[in-house]
Amino acid sequence: MEGMNPLGAALRAWRDRLDPATAGLPHGSARRVPGLRRSELASLADISVEYVVRLEQGRVAAPSPQVCASLARALRLTGEEHAHLLRLAGHAADPRRVPRHVPDSLLRIMDELAANPLSVYDATWGLLHWNPLFAATFGDPARLGPADRNALVWQFLDAMPAPVRQTADERTAFEESLVADLRATTSRFPADPGVAALVARLERSPRFRELWGRPSVGGHESAHKVVGHPDVGDIALNSDTLTTQGGNLHLVVYTARPGTDARGKLDLLAAVGVQAVSARG
Known part of the structure; x- marks a missing residue:
């Protein structure tokens, strides 16, 4: 029954x-x-x-x-x-596995910051949750398969959902910090098979293999990038990462770069971007 x-x-x-x-x-x-x-x-x-x-x-x-x-x-x-x-479901909750539950408290914080593009990643930089303005700015991640919703996959396997530009120095710093962050994750969650599978997948990238061969361990905190949006043009953004202590979740907050017209473009996307994303689909 x-x-x-x-x-x-x-x-x-x-x-x-x-x-x-x-x-x-x-x-x-x-x-x-x-x-x-x-x-x-x-x-x-x-x-x-x-x-x-x-x-x-x-x-x-x-x-x-x-x-x-x-x-x-x-x-x-x-x-x-x-x-x-x-x-x-037959799975023991294992503290050695990467947490992927986004708590209500984090969702409430996202509601309060909804004027900015927001995204939540797990410790392997797998995308778990995003707000409508993130989808309107970067493209709707729902169109990707779950395995492809990962910032490292986007960066190293040329699977970026939206055209994003960085200077050579910005790209280098971004990639180095992401890889150092992933290395820290491998020691925090050594029993999670998803971590090893992700590393094996990323090793198809020569650039990732180069960085993975270094001993750097750290955390990713911030970045600068320009999104080439098809409707409103270039959007210059800063991103800052807030990491939860208990769940090792990363809340990434994107803000308009000072001295640019990015704030007005984000406001426009907040007003009409969701409909534009749907129409392009």
Whole structure:
């Protein structure tokens, strides 16, 4: 029977609990049931509706930790609830693995900073969450597969979702700090197979191999770049990285570079950019 398995029952209860407005969904027609529809959860978690149905009916043996993380973000679960979801799915919450749960507290901070492009990355620089202005500025990451939503993949494997320019010195500093940050991650989470898989993938890049051969260990904190936007032209941005202590998550805040017209262009994209992104799709 539907909803009788513990995982399915928990997902249904969390889906019923979440106010669609809290999840950022527009107000629509009257709802027969509270909370999110299955189709809405599927869209927010970037999985198919059919997969949500099978999860709730207990017809999926073991959804992956990545799927669990996507569901936790979509359902706005707490850290404890995310750990419970992992256990129900057959995965013990392992402190040696890279955390990928974006807590409500970080989402609230993003809401307060919504006038700027914002993105949240895990310790391997995998993109977990972004706001509408980030998508309007850099291109919608939802068009990429989950494995390609990674700042290191964008930088070293020429998979950048938007044309971004840096001076030679800026690019060098950016790449060196990213690689040093990734090296620190390998020692913090040595048991996470995703870390080793990412390094192996990046080693297809000669530039990454060169930097990976150095002993540098550090953290990525800031960068400068110019985004070549198809609708508003060049946008000169500074980026600053705020890292959470418990989850090793990186909140990247993009701000207009002083002395440029970037602020006005961001304001324009905030007003019409989401519609423009949708139209280009």
